[in-house]
Amino acid sequence: xxxxxxxxxxxxxxxxxxxxxxxxxxxxxxxxxxxxxxxxxxxxxxxxxxxxxxxxxxxxxxxxxxxxxxxxxxxxxxxxxxxxxxxxxxxxxxxxxxxxxxxxxxxxxxxxxxxxxxxxxxxxxxxxxxxxxxxxxxxxxxxxxxxxxxxxxxxxxxxxxxxxxxxxxxxxxxxxxxxxxxxxxxxxxxxxxxxxxxxxxxxxxxxxxxxxxxxxxxxxxxxxxxxxxxxxxxxxxxxxxxxxxxxxxxxxxxxxxxxxxxxxxxxxxxxxxxxxxxxxxxxxxxxxxxxxxxxxxxxxxxxxxxxxxxxxxxxxxxxxxxxxxxxxxxxxxxxxxxxxxxxxxxxxxxxxxxxxxxxxxxxxxxxxxxxxxxxxxxxxxxxxxx
Amino acid sequence: xxxxxxxxxxxxxxxxxxxxxxxxxxxxxxxxxxxxxxxxxxxxxxxxxxxxxxxxxxxxxxxxxxxxxxxxxxxxxxxxxxxxxxxxxxxxxxxxxxxxxxxxxxxxxxxxxxxxxxxxxxxxxxxxxxxxxxxxxxxxxxxxxxxxxxxxxxxxxxxxxxxxxxxxxxxxxxxxxxxxxxxxxxxxxxxxxxxxxxxxxxxxxxxxxxxxxxxxxxxxxxxxxxxxxxxxxxxxxxxxxxxxxxxxxxxxxxxxxxxxxxxxxxxxxxxxxxxxxxxxxxxxxxxxxxxxxxxxxxxxxxxxxxxxxxxxxxxxxxxxxxxxxxxxxxxxxxx
Numbered sequence: 001x002x003x004x005x006x007x008x009x010x011x012x013x014x015x016x017x018x019x020x021x022x023x024x025x026x027x028x029x030x031x032x033x034x035x036x037x038x039x040x041x042x043x044x045x046x047x048x049x050x051x052x053x054x055x056x057x058x059x060x061x062x063x064x065x066x067x068x069x070x071x072x073x074x075x076x077x078x079x080x081x082x083x084x085x086x087x088x089x090x091x092x093x094x095x096x097x098x099x100x101x102x103x104x105x106x107x108x109x110x111x112x113x114x115x116x117x118x119x120x121x122x123x124x125x126x127x128x129x130x131x132x133x134x135x136x137x138x139x140x141x142x143x144x145x146x147x148x149x150x151x152x153x154x155x156x157x158x159x160x161x162x163x164x165x166x167x168x169x170x171x172x173x174x175x176x177x178x179x180x181x182x183x184x185x186x187x188x189x190x191x192x193x194x195x196x197x198x199x200x201x202x203x204x205x206x207x208x209x210x211x212x213x214x215x216x217x218x219x220x221x222x223x224x225x226x227x228x229x230x231x232x233x234x235x236x237x238x239x240x241x242x243x244x245x246x247x248x249x250x251x252x253x254x255x256x257x258x259x260x261x262x263x264x265x266x267x268x269x270x271x272x273x274x275x276x277x278x279x280x281x282x283x284x285x286x287x288x289x290x291x292x293x294x295x296x297x298x299x300x301x302x303x304x305x306x307x308x309x310x311x312x313x314x315x316x317x318x319x320x321x322x323x324x325x326x327x328x329x330x331x332x333x334x335x336x337x338x339x340x341x342x343x344x345x346x347x348x349x350x351x352x353x354x355x356x357x358x359x360x361x362x363x364x365x366x367x368x369x370x371x372x373x374x375x376x377x378x379x380x381x382x383x384x385x386x
Numbered sequence: 387x388x389x390x391x392x393x394x395x396x397x398x399x400x401x402x403x404x405x406x407x408x409x410x411x412x413x414x415x416x417x418x419x420x421x422x423x424x425x426x427x428x429x430x431x432x433x434x435x436x437x438x439x440x441x442x443x444x445x446x447x448x449x450x451x452x453x454x455x456x457x458x459x460x461x462x463x464x465x466x467x468x469x470x471x472x473x474x475x476x477x478x479x480x481x482x483x484x485x486x487x488x489x490x491x492x493x494x495x496x497x498x499x500x501x502x503x504x505x506x507x508x509x510x511x512x513x514x515x516x517x518x519x520x521x522x523x524x525x526x527x528x529x530x531x532x533x534x535x536x537x538x539x540x541x542x543x544x545x546x547x548x549x550x551x552x553x554x555x556x557x558x559x560x561x562x563x564x565x566x567x568x569x570x571x572x573x574x575x576x577x578x579x580x581x582x583x584x585x586x587x588x589x590x591x592x593x594x595x596x597x598x599x600x601x602x603x604x605x606x607x608x609x610x611x612x613x614x615x616x617x618x619x620x621x622x623x624x625x626x627x628x629x630x631x632x633x634x635x636x637x638x639x640x641x642x643x644x645x646x647x648x649x650x651x652x653x654x655x656x657x658x659x660x661x662x663x664x665x666x667x668x669x670x671x672x673x674x675x676x677x678x679x680x681x682x683x684x685x686x687x688x689x690x691x692x693x694x695x696x697x698x699x700x701x702x703x704x705x706x707x708x709x710x711x712x713x714x715x716x717x718x719x720x721x
Contacts, residue, residue, distance in 0.1 A: 078497075079496060080497075116640065119629040126625050133614050134613060143603070143604050143614070144603065146614065213640075224639075232631070358680055360680065361676065369629065376624070380624050384620075385607070
């Protein structure tokens, strides 16, 4: 009896061992765990986009704990598992519009309303999306995949996730990680391009201070913005609708509680869920492919093109403006969304050349226009390629 | 009379029971049919993970809902119980004359509709739909597809074994390589446009457990715009148009707003030059707020500092609450 008892325990232990992470680990799992740890370290040590990199980095750790796939409903790709249910917000595309609701409720469009020509810089920076789209096609990606990859150049994480979940769900993990990584790396990518494409004289241009915007104008903006952009590109409705709705909550002045919830607890909850599930979706078996490497390369390229397009467009635009209305090209980089980091870079680089020339408020105009522009571009890609 | 009424009611009850039992037996899985199969799915319909895998469509030929849960799908006659379709999933209930789709991707952990086998692109596949007893074959098919990627082999009329040839008037096998791929929808649709319209109408959010194909759009762009220049030019044009309209509108709104403010100021006795001057200059509060924001940016203030807790020792040597002097009885006064 004693022998059978011990052999029973032994067999059970042996079986249990086959279920442990150690027994099921592959080198890919360790590579991805290392990537997750790097993300966490960058967030804590370098303070690069901690709100995004901590949830994504930890999500990568969760998603790459190896286990035996015998229907225990553990992984993000197993139907009915907790992670899979949480991940449905990403695959079904309802997390990104909720993030946009919060962004709308926290964004002040005053600088854009007071100087509406800055909107055009936001449009020009979308060249990054389509530049990357064309290169991706040449690299052998299908048009729907190329569109999903190109949107990385919009520098807008929720938009990238929304579009890739619709056009190329199998590439979504790589696209989301790439978009968020480059958004965190904006302080490294943009300044050299800004210096390269501008002259010292241009960097010293002082812009006219923005005029005061009335409450009525602020209320009209989200309503008119929604009607105009959505009538033109109805496929951008989930993102644009929520963005402008959030902004109306903020600007109406009578829904303070709703606006505070949207820009506070709601956006925080969704950011956590979005980050951790996107991270968890990068299971080594799905993520470590040559396609992911290509996507990372294309992502960097799209950021470079978007930044350069924004700056060059300002320089071109200045040819048609009166001297006193000229725009400092250092705010051109802010046309890629990455709110508010890219605007902050305009300010920092501007101060390097003139300690009294503050560009932050001016750069916020193209910065928020970039959010609208990338949502419109996503709508167009969705309409054409779906 | 009362007895007759009782008998009458009893009769109705019996008929009702008979109908109930009859309808219940009619909902057996024997009416299910393998309807369409795609063996080599390169850039056609994707599953909900965005992956293109071979698929098998099952059609419920009955006029009642049939639950396929508990039945088996197999590609091996020696192992008819190869994949048991899980019971208890509401999605396994197929409505009358409707379809469901199974992905032959060898990924059973991905859900009810993902099989534990895949289809052979070299040899002819034989597929079996087996009843819940694991023995009775409900339907089987040799998939004699033409070998091309993204083509499906199916019945040209849903659930039918034979169809009448229009030219000869003779019956022939309904199984053919279909000109239009129709996962989860009727196989009788003949044009691509009609097919897309039906899919859009029936499944605005995707096709059952599949998502809408990007295949047709891809093909169109691959053929007509391989470099992506057309798409980029069109899309940039639309983005610019959208934001230019917004720019013009707010230019106009801004102009109207300034005019109104100026008029209001003039009404309250301020002359136009002074009014313009006031409008050009921001209020002191706005400058103060901007200065504070710039200060915060330059000093890189952020959330993290809020979590720093500083504990300083409070040097409080005396408190009347702990003073013993108040606990003592007063000294008697000798006065």
